[in-house]
Amino acid sequence: MISGTRILAIMVKELLQLSRDRLTYAMILVMPVMQLMLFGYAINTDPRHLPTVVLDEDQSTLSRSVLAALANTGYFDFTAEAASQAAVDAAIANGAVQFAVVIPHDFSRRVVKGDEPQILVEADASDPTAVGSALGSLGGVAETALRHDLLGPLARNGDGAPFEIVVHRRYNPENITAFNIVPGLLGIVLSMTLVMMTALAVTREHERGTMESLLATPVRPIEVMIGKLAPYVGIGVVQTVLILGLARLLFGVPFEGGWLALAIGVALFITGSLALGFLFSTLARSQLQAMQMSIFYILPSILLSGFMFPFRGMPDWAQVLGTVIPVTHFLRVVRGSLLKGADLAQTWPSLAALGVFVVVVTALAMARYRTTLD
Amino acid sequence: MPVAIDVRRLNKSFGDKHVVRDVSISVEAGKVTGFLGPNGSGKTTTMRMLCGLLTPDSGEGTCLGLDILRETNEIKRRTGYMTQKFSLYDDLTIEENLLFIARVYGMDDRRRRVAEALAGLGLEARRRQPAGALSGGWKQRLALAAAVLHQPRLLLLDEPTAGVDPKARREFWDQIHELTARGMTVMVSTHYMDEAERCHDIAYIAYGALIARGTVAELIDRSALVTFKGEGPGADRLAPALMLEPGVEMAAPFGAALHVSGPDRGLLERAITRHRGDGLRWTEGRPTIEDVFIHLMRGAEDNFH
Known part of the structure; x- marks a missing residue:
């Protein structure tokens, strides 16, 4: 016979144990709220108001009308004006803007002559999702932008658009999603393995009681830390080579260069992830807790870093959160160097952010590590 | 050394x-x-x-x-x-x-x-x-x-x-x-x-x-504990009753026998006299180290609580 009393006894015991573990509480209550907020508010696959640089060599009424029409689509925010094509290229390369609009100096004259001149919209298409809708909105712009300017004899009655918008998808002309996702995956894979594995590896020693014996030997705490983390540096390097190799072989992801920036980025990111895992291990009382902490870190890393969803599509608060996440900066370095061939001069802000991450987390981990020994 | x-x-x-x-x-x-x-x-x-x-x-x-x-x-x-x-x-x-x-x-x-x-x-x-x-x-x-x-x-x-x-x-x-x-x-x-x-x-x-x-x-010597060993039918069942007697610090059954210890010989003898009937045989024994530890633990409790 199944006994209700006995089942109740187990239930009460289970609930008591759950209530003792605050992290599990957090998993049960905070996790759904966090996911709801992120998926509901932060994620947006149709990003609008994307930063755009303008090079208007015409500076005419007509060119301003074209720009106004572009702004009216809601996709383009003119955040900067460039003085030359070189400045345009730089702004796109370092990721300051998503688009550039270049209007040639003879634009008005040729429109009036009925020459159907071209204007150029350049897109940083390394993330196809981020630019897809914006580029899709361009079709109507050429038709309608100058409708109120070209009146009387200039009016085009069914002759098609008075000018042509040429779209130039930089870095990923064929719109291949894998070019964006695969390099990004490097950041996610490194986070998952390195943060989680170190957090577990150190907690395991505490949980099994081997740490105590270890520290009773002449081994110094700092030696324990270095000795335990060093193998994972190797693992991180192997994973990096593996992922990048497969990215090239299977997906044909372009390797434009930027090797130095990439190498520094990978080194900083591996170090920081290990330090973070180590910090978790000094806070966690069990392997389960170490695991839970790692998940709390990795989930936002996947959702808010720009890995899965366009960073610029997120509301401001989510972008602020995303900026605090190290993966965000690592992704910028990896994508920048692989897809754009970005050099140190272009990636240094992200590298600096990763440097800050390494220093802060290492300092915290060391401080915590010291206090837990005595 | x-x-x-x-x-x-x-x-x-x-x-x-x-x-x-x-x-x-x-x-x-x-x-x-x-x-x-x-x-x-x-x-x-x-x-x-x-x-x-x-x-x-x-x-x-x-x-x-x-x-x-x-x-x-x-x-x-x-x-x-x-x-x-x-x-x-x-x-x-x-x-x-x-x-x-x-x-x-x-x-x-x-x-x-x-x-x-x-x-x-x-x-x-x-x-x-x-x-x-x-x-x-x-x-x-x-x-x-x-x-x-x-x-x-x-x-x-x-x-x-x-x-x-x-x-x-x-x-x-x-x-x-x-x-x-x-x-x-x-x-x-x-x-x-x-x-x-x-x-x-x-x-x-x-x-x-x-x-x-x-x-x-x-x-054991320094503890100055006195221990009596009681043998006979039902000796081991007497432990709870003896524990209540003044001067008895420990009364514990060891198999069928009972060990009773305390620091004061007079009080201890009076306690076991009351339980001499029923065919029980009492002999004085040397306290074991366990008796001494329980005695020490009691003393420490009194000092620290």
């Missing part, structure tokens, strides 16, 4: 818990000292301070002639410490565990020394088995072999025989005495009275304070 441990007024607190209070202890080299006391009395913490794992809040002294505050690394090099829990790596083989220890202590000729240790343990044939697969008794033997692999001069054992069968315990203690015969100093915490009796010396600690020190015989 040279002194292996000589510490004075050690104190340690964790948060607002004062775990070790003014413990001063000195141990002669080449002796086995039993460290006894109730659970949570500060035995483990004291041992950890002696081997350099914990820094005392206050106090001073030497361990193997080395300063326990400043020369912890030198102390660790010369000390073996076996923790309560089996703390070798379950997923490494027996041999890998020993090689790891040998490397950590920077020993030379590691392969040969590990091979010797394996031979000494009789584990050569099983050296490729994971340490986690060993039975409790074997785990404990392996842990001891690991703790003495670097030939320490001081061995600290924290409840090494908990949960180990009597034969394995006997062999373990034979080994301890072999080691001390060769000059090693051993400090061992235990709750087993038979093990206490196998120590040269006893240190009794309660509520963080050292309250008795000496050989088993000395502790």
